[in-house]
Amino acid sequence: MKILYFARLREVFGESEQLSGMPDAASLVAHLRARGGKWEEALSGPFRIAVNQELAGMDARLAEDDEVALFPPVTGG
Amino acid sequence: MEVRVQEQDFDAGVEIAAMRQRVKGAGAIVSFIGLVRDQAGEIGGMVLEHYPGMTEKALGIILEETKNRWELLDALVLHRVGRLDAQDQIVLVLAASSHRKDAFESASFIMDNLKTRAPFWKKEITRHGERWVEAKESDELATNRWRREKENG
Numbered sequence: 001m002k003i004l005y006f007a008r009l010r011e012v013f014g015e016s017e018q019l020s021g022m023p024d025a026a027s028l029v030a031h032l033r034a035r036g037g038k039w040e041e042a043l044s045g046p047f048r049i050a051v052n053q054e055l056a057g058m059d060a061r062l063a064e065d066d067e068v069a070l071f072p073p074v075t076g077g
Numbered sequence: 078m079e080v081r082v083q084e085q086d087f088d089a090g091v092e093i094a095a096m097r098q099r100v101k102g103a104g105a106i107v108s109f110i111g112l113v114r115d116q117a118g119e120i121g122g123m124v125l126e127h128y129p130g131m132t133e134k135a136l137g138i139i140l141e142e143t144k145n146r147w148e149l150l151d152a153l154v155l156h157r158v159g160r161l162d163a164q165d166q167i168v169l170v171l172a173a174s175s176h177r178k179d180a181f182e183s184a185s186f187i188m189d190n191l192k193t194r195a196p197f198w199k200k201e202i203t204r205h206g207e208r209w210v211e212a213k214e215s216d217e218l219a220t221n222r223w224r225r226e227k228e229n230g
Contacts, residue, residue: 004128006126006128006196006198007126007198007200007209008198008209010126046212050128050131050196053128053130053131053134053135054131054134054135055135055194069128069131069196071128071196071198072198072209072212073193073211073212074192074193074194074195074196074197074198074212075192075197075198075199075209075210075211075212076125076127076156076167076168076191076192076195076196076197076198076199077111077156077167077168077188077191077192077195077197
């Protein structure tokens, strides 16, 4: 699955990466946090997850062809 | 109903005139323009980032919800991205209805939901450096207010 990062998370993690074998959003976040260092630090604050371009909860199921995005709470308008 | 995301500035007068020509039976058009606020001359400008694809999708869903709730004849959401200066226009919302109450409430609902659900992020450029704008709890509360009002009928 394709993982996208935006705003502050993009600056820390890069624009995107490919991952596989993540059954749900919570597993993905646990996997990223387990990398430690900047990953653990940047994901300790508030952030949002979108699956296939719609906001989703940590219990959202993930499929291999999903587009998942992690980003800070939005600040447009 | 139209959603536009663009780097260029906009002319609210031109957009209102176009909507007035396009919409039949409207008795009111409410417009909202959001600006880059320069608090105490601190802000040199800002960079607006978004999530292409999701932005248009999220705004489209908000417009659908608005149409289901009020008598909305037409609406436009135009949001700028990229580099903006202090006092620049960021966003334009137009809502057309037969009567002013639906137009006012539609525009307000669209903006409150845009602020918490549309994937835009602001980075301020100040004399002391750059900083990402933090999301405000008051914006979440403003969005939740509409949910409560709906539940209470």
